[in-house]
Amino acid sequence: METSYIQYNNENLPLWIYTYALDVIKGRWLEVEEVIKKSPRYAMIYARDIIKGRWLEGEEVIKKSPRWVCNYAEIVIGGRWLEAEETIKKDPMWWSFL
Secondary structure, three states: OOOOOOOOOOOOHHHHHHHHHHHHHOOOOHHHHHHHOOOHHHHHHHHHHHHOOOOHHHHHHHOOOHHHHHHHHHHHHOOOOHHHHHHHHOOHHHHOOO
């Protein structure tokens, strides 16, 4: 699919890409993963539902959000994510869950 027309500043684009990969492609959509990697939320659920495991390429953006760090650690990694605990410590609400 031609991707040059995609507007990378569209805030709903990660949702649409995730949904298309899940429902239509039923797997990874490598050509547009750069867009998914701009959203901590969709990087986490893309790893969970599409990759079905750790997604090292998406972890940098996930580390920016305490909420999605916690979800990724619990759901995708299945335990502690030591490299990202500093992010969680910065947010008292999410740190309290640990």
